[in-house]
Amino acid sequence: MIGRRAPGVAVAALAVAAWGCAPAGRVESAAPARPARSVEELEAAYHARVDSARTRFTEADARFMSGMIGHHAQALIMAAMAPTHGAGPQLRVLAARIDNAQSDEIAWMQQWLRDRGQPAPEVHIEGTTLMIHGAGGHGHDHSTMPGMLTPAQLDELDAARGIEFDRLFLEFMIQHHAGAVTMVEDLFATDGAAQDGDTFKLASDVQVDQRTEIARMQLMLDALTDADGAP
Numbered sequence: 456m457i458g459r460r461a462p463g464v465a466v467a468a469l470a471v472a473a474w475g476c477a478p479a480g481r482v483e484s485a486a487p488a489r490p491a492r493s494v495e496e497l498e499a500a501y502h503a504r505v506d507s508a509r510t511r512f513t514e515a516d517a518r519f520m521s522g523m524i525g526h527h528a529q530a531l532i533m534a535a536m537a538p539t540h541g542a543g544p545q546l547r548v549l550a551a552r553i554d555n556a557q558s559d560e561i562a563w564m565q566q567w568l569r570d571r572g573q574p575a576p577e578v579h580i581e582g583t584t585l586m587i588h589g590a591g592g593h594g595h596d597h598s599t600m601p602g603m604l605t606p607a608q609l610d611e612l613d614a615a616r617g618i619e620f621d622r623l624f625l626e627f628m629i630q631h632h633a634g635a636v637t638m639v640e641d642l643f644a645t646d647g648a649a650q651d652g653d654t655f656k657l658a659s660d661v662q663v664d665q666r667t668e669i670a671r672m673q674l675m676l677d678a679l680t681d682a683d684g685a686p
Contacts, residue, residue, distance in 0.1 A: 515648035517573045519638065519658065520564040525587045525597040526635055527557040528578040529604060532585060533612065533628060541617040545675065546624060549668075553628070556664065560657070567653060583609040602634015618679065625676040632665040632672075 530553055536542075537550035561578060568575040579586040583606075587597060597603060604612075604627055612623050639662040642648050649655045 512571055512651045512654060513645075513648050515642060515645040516651060516654045517568065517571070519642045519648070519654070520568055521574070521576055522597070522600055523635070523638060523661065524561050524564050524576045524578065525585065526600055526603065526631075526638065527561050528580065528585050528587070529597070530557050530628070530631055531578075532580055532583055532609070533604070533624060533631070535580075536613060536620070537624070540613075540615065540620040542624065543618070543621050546621045549672070549675070550624070553668070560661070563657065567657070583613055600634060601637040602631045604631060618683075622676065622679050625672045625679070629669050629672050629676070632669045635665045636662055636669075
């Protein structure tokens, strides 16, 4: 078995081969070494690359971020009801997971917009009322976004308790999540959109996470339905 040559040996061998190929009496001069860049120069180059990446976004990207902030915020309203409306243990765990994940994504999307000099919507929640401020030119009528619950649906959920709350929560959150998936699909179908790496990753994560949770919630809903039909 032939062992791997040490780097120094390989370099020396290449040098000898190159010397042997040079015409007799001619000495090949080595190319001048490129001066090493200082730490400050490397940091400046890195920040310049990051700044350049932040400029590569479209109006569709910014509108998606702005809209998804409001969309996620309604999910927080629904999730906050679980501990106070007699939700079962399994649903409470699900609601806490949704609250944590979507709170983090709201903060991330707000920072994404600020980093690109775009208006970052601020979310204000009072009971079941959602208020969005500072959307600027990316303003949405959040009530018309795919999957958003109507005020009547939110009131119905707020009035429910126990198993009935669990059932309505699952039905309405499946509707809500499906709307988020539609928003991602619309973004990906827009020419030139989601070319920025951060935008693509966020949108892809939302799509995968929401579809996964839809499947999980459908199983939970089916189990509730089976239990209701049991003798």
